Amino acid sequence: MTARTPRSLGAIALMSLVTIGCARGCTSSRPPIHINPSMDDQPKVRPQTSNGFFFDGASMRVPVPGTVAIGGLKEDDAFFTGRTADGEYVATNPRTTDEAFVERGRQRYTIYCAPCHDARGDGKGILFQRGNVPTASFHQDKILQYTDGQLFDVITNGQGLMAGYRWPIPPADRWAIVAYVRTLQRDRQARAANAPAATQ
């Protein structure tokens, strides 16, 4: 019947009709079959892929210990660790905390901190709600007395149950978060101070 189309093409069309028998968009756990795979899959190394060449099977390599990438030298102790050269926490944010910086901090806070510490910093986030995990409030005396450097250090290395957020948050953003947490604290304290006046 389909004498005019090549037999293989007809067979493919018929087979897909019969075996797959499924309309566009229906779900399948089988990997897509491309009619012309061409050079879709190349043996080159791409990020986060597996690679049989290396012993751990991963394409991405970690830097050799003790090496520094070009431009990656972390000379500014205060900025990268929150500590001065003699190991003391820096007292204030090494970055200028202008409005844009605090706004950046608010965005980053919302992404990385708010899930647990909640949007207002009371420590009533999803981890507390769902798992009853004790989460620190930023408005307790202990944390109010932290220096900026100490806050930075906690974000970087974690504390108690909290893991360090060194990996997902770059240092500048960690300082922005410190600035925003300070804003949250100041805001709460100003409200508390004004509360009696407000109720009059």
Place this chain on the structure above:
Amino acid sequence: MAQIFPPGWNKLPIVAAIAGVLGPALAIAGVWYYFSPWYTDVGYQPAQPVPYSHKLHVGDLGLDCRYCHASVETSPVANIPPTQTCMNCHQTVKRDSAVLAPIRDSAQSGRPMRWIRVHKLPDYAYFAHNAHVSAGIGCVTCHGRIDEMEKVTQMTPLSMSWCLDCHRNPGPNRRPVSQVTNMRWTPPRDLSALVEQLDRDRPVHPPTDCSGCHR
């Protein structure tokens, strides 16, 4: 002597005419429908080694995409998070769950999970997440409503013509950069005003030449 062509052969011209029209028409329709990435790729929903639910974590718990896919704004690759990210919560929540055993093992040993990639471009196409995010293309535009997916499913064909549709006229797919990860954002009634404003604030010139993506 018997007839060379029995009487049944009288139908030959009409049968040939119908087959000649219907056959190619069916073949064309079949290729058009079944060879399209809308058929071959859309709906791919592999079973992952750990049944991570985006619906739970994004839809119900409200995690931002960037909590895990942190490099999406700065790198061409929207990273799959290290399992240490899972352990931020799962060292205390469901810490003994058997389903999470591979995650715990991976976090402890440092051997990465072998997640199965869902959205895959051909290796000769270079897509940059950071460029698209900073141009105000929402996650949902290409990935669909991830916050409603128990299992991540490919929702768009990720084909060249589909990419070019947007590259030729990106306006309707743009949104304020602050709303990029918002799964529930809907364009305002007056879309053209928004597009105009976005074009003023940050004009985009998506490439439509070959080397834009194939470099």
